Amino acid sequence: MKKINIIVPTLLLFLSVIALPTFAKADTSLPLNTVVSGSITEQEPMDAYTVTVQEAGILSIDVNVYFSAAFLEIRDAKNERIGNFAGIFHGRPENATALNKKVNLEPGVYTIIVKDYNRKSYGNYDLKVSFTPANNTEIEPNQSIAEAMAIQVNDKKIRGFISANDTEDYYKIELVEQGRLFLEIDSQMMNGTVRIYDANGETVTWESLGFYNGLPLLWKSHIDFDAGTYYISVTGNDTYQGIYEMLVSFAPVNTDEVEPNNSMATATPVQLNDLKTHKGFLSYTDTKDYYKIEMPYDGYLTVEFSSEFSAYHLIDEKDVPYDSYVSSGAVGILETSTRKQQLKKGTYYFVPMKGAIWQGGIYTLAFSAEPESKEKHAFRDVTGRYTTAVNYLVDKDVTNGMTPFYFGVNEKIKRVDAAIWLAKMLELDTSNSASTPYLDVPKRAWGAVNALKQADIANGKSKTQFGANDTMTRGEMALMIQRAYQLSGDGVHLPFIDVSPRYEDAVKALLKHNITQGKSANQFGTNIAITRGEMAIFLHRADQTK
Incomplete structure (x- = not known):
């Protein structure tokens, strides 16, 4: 005889004791969170209960066994066992052995079985089943690449x-441009595996989520x-199961390279x-770029x-190396190198390449x-982008630097010195040396x-102060x-938000003639002091427009 204790009724999940061809007695229906008291006897050594799970979640089975040895197992609608069976030992009529078994399940009909251990152990038990929904937002089925959730x-x-x-969930993403993919997974699984596949289903990379020890587990990668x-894909197995939350983000890189250039x-x-x-x-699929x-x-x-991570080789047409370099930057931190190489006239290739198996990332050159x-000066601070412009100014006797060994490329330039440079660059008549x-x-x-004022190129800040x-x-x-070289900016769209109407035509003219590109995509740096190095570059480029 079975004693039934109603605890908390629910409409979500129902238990019923049924009679299956291979199972013993069944004649009672129970709602969720209800205690059923049963007995295992020599004549009826097994009880079977059906459970209807209407959504994905965690089924919690609590059993108190008042005899020495019993088995608990759960089977699906195909009569296949879910997980391992659980043994319950050392129970006594006056002191039951308790077991709590949690099973992660998808919607469906399941059978819970309580039976004797070895046809020699019989007695009473109490059984209660409760359910916690997973509240997952994934769209099933998504157990393969073909079924992947977009x-x-x-x-x-x-x-x-x-x-x-x-035990497997698959997701599909479409990237419309190159960039960096970020994955963040908050997991309550004991462990698991994250894999990324390409369009052909080939594995790009995989990593373990790490071991969950009851504390929040946050896994990040890019x-x-x-x-x-x-x-x-997020994958578990018979042991590694549970809830996870995944955030997928993407940052485009907006390069100006022309693919393919491999x-x-x-x-x-x-x-x-x-x-x-x-x-x-x-990137993972683009491991080497060539520039001629x-x-x-x-x-x-x-x-x-x-x-960030890349290396490079400088080679000639016969693949003979002339220079090599490996960056030691990091995500979002570009390490800069400036290197000078003596070369003969000819064709060369500059080849950025991945510095590690999976690391590529952003580079500039x-x-x-x-x-x-043209190796005329000995300025130790003039390298890279400044070299040609400084040489040009030195050749034209516009300037000789601040010292024989220091040009001062990063030093701010005063208005009076800028006026002298410009007058010399334009070869203006500076013979009028009367006081201004x-x-x-x-x-x-x-x-x-005096020469700049007469040519309407430069004026003072007031009638008595030049600044x-x-x-x-x-x-x-x-x-x-703009005034000195009579440049027009007609037809140019100005992308900068810091250019007031006073400077608008001038900045347009400089953009049109490739004299400057601004400080950033939307900032010209109108009110920022120009450096001696930038001044040299501006004048050199402007003089090429003649």
């Missing part, structure tokens, strides 16, 4: 559930990808001394290279070259300031260069 990057977290009868279709035959040509910084990206360099003379090639005859109307202009600059000792701003320099 998800959007940079969207909300996905709540998934690995169960005893669903991988660099080209545009394409990819799949993510061989000498497809190398991207780079114009030397274009005074541009080029941005590239290496035509050295027009025997001379010196300066390479400015910044990278800039090239400048000069013939051997500006009381703050030193005698050494009278001729230059001689004030630092020259980028906006002021833009005005002077």
Whole structure:
């Protein structure tokens, strides 16, 4: 005879004792959270109960056994065992042995079986079943690449559930451009595996989630990808199951490299001394980029290279190496290297490549070259992007640097010195060395300031003050260069948000003639003081427009 204790009724999950062909007695229906008292006898050594699970979640089975040895197991609708059976030992009529068994299940009909251990152990038991929904947001079925759930990057977290009868979940993502994919998984699984596959189902990478010890387990990783279709799987097994939450985000890199450029035959040509910084990206599927360099003379090639992880080789047409470098940067931290190499006239290839098996990432590069005859100065602070421009100014006797060994590329330049440079660059008549109307202009600059004022290129800040000792701003320099070289900016769209109407036409003109690209995508740096190095570059580029 069975004693029934009703605890908390529910509509979500029901138990009923049924008679199966291979199972013993069944004649009572019970709601969830209800205690049923049964007995195992020699005549009826097994009880079987059906459980209908209407959503994915955790089934908790509590058993108190008042005899020496019993078995508990759960089977699915196909009569296949879910997980391992549980033995319950050393119970006594006056002191039961308690067992709590938790099973992660998908929706379906299941059978709970309580039976004797060895046809020799009989007695009473109490059984109660409760249920906790997983509240997962994944869309089933998603147990294979063919069934993978399509998800959007940079969207909300996905709540998934690995169960005893669903040990794999697959997700599909579409990347429309190259960039960095980030995965974050909060897991309540004891362990598990995360895998990423390409469009052909080939494994890109996999990692263990780590071992859960009752504390929150947060797993993070990233991988660099080209545009394409990819799949993510979260996998468990008979032991590793439970709830997880996954956030998938993506950051595009917005490079200016032209793909494909993965061989000498497809190398991207780079114009030397274009005074541009080029941005590239290496990914899991794009491990090497080629840039073609035509050295027009025997001379010196300066390479400015910044990278998170990448290495590079500088080779000739016969794959003979001339220089190599390996970056020691990190995610989001580009390490910069400036290296100068003496080369003969000819064709060379600059080849950024992945520095580790899976690490590629963002890199930038800039090239400048000069013939051997141009190695005129001994400025120790002039390298890379400044070399050509400084050499040009030295050749034209515009400046000789702050000392024989120090040009001061990062030093701010005063308005009076900028006026002298510009007057010399334009070869203006500076013979009028009478005092200027500006009381703050030193005698050494009278001729230059007078010439610029007469040519309507530069004026003072007031009727009596030129602002001689004030630092020259980028906006002021833009005005002077536009006037000096009579440049037009017609047809140019201005992307900068810090350019006031006073400077608008001048900045447009500089953009149109590739004299500057601004400080960033939306900042020209109008009110920022210009440095001696930047001034040299501006003047050199402007003088090429003649």
